[in-house]
Amino acid sequence: MSKTKLAIDVVTDLRNLAGSIETLVFALESNKSESGAPVEKKETIENKESKKSPKPSKAKLPTLEDVRAKLAALSQDGKQVQVKELITGFGAKKLSDIPVDKYPELLEDAEKL
Structure with a gap:
């Protein structure tokens, strides 16, 4: 394996790691905001909306x-450039x-790749 290919693989792995860390931070922040009273209010609002219209x-x-x-x-299948363009x-x-x-639109476009 050439040094250039190895360097590109390392960069790709670091980008994937950064994305995973970002997802983890997002999940942790979501858990913080979902604990306590705000969650109950959100559920109440959702319950009211679901009662208004029986069909989603x-x-x-x-x-x-x-x-x-x-x-x-898709990135692991070699479509990093297309994913970035997306x-x-x-x-x-x-x-x-x-x-x-x-x-939803992003996932639809991703399915076309």
């Missing part, structure tokens, strides 16, 4: 972890910069 108008939005898993699988196509430098409401 929207499908459940994918999570950051869902999207990251799909994009990581993220930048949404006007973001990194996955976590993309708004949650764009995740």
Whole structure:
């Protein structure tokens, strides 16, 4: 294996590690904000909304972890450049910069790769 190929592999691994660390931090921050009273209020609001309309108008939005898993699988299949272009196509430098409401569209585009 050439030194250049090895260096590229190291860079790819470091990017994947950074993404995993970012996901972990996001999960930890989510756990903090979900503990205590705010969660009860959120559940109350969701319960009220579900009582108003018996049919769910929207499908459940994918999570950051869902999207990251799909994009990581594509990256490991040698499509790092396409994945990066997909993220930048949404006007973001990194996955976590993309708004949650764009995740379904992002996953749809990822399926086309």
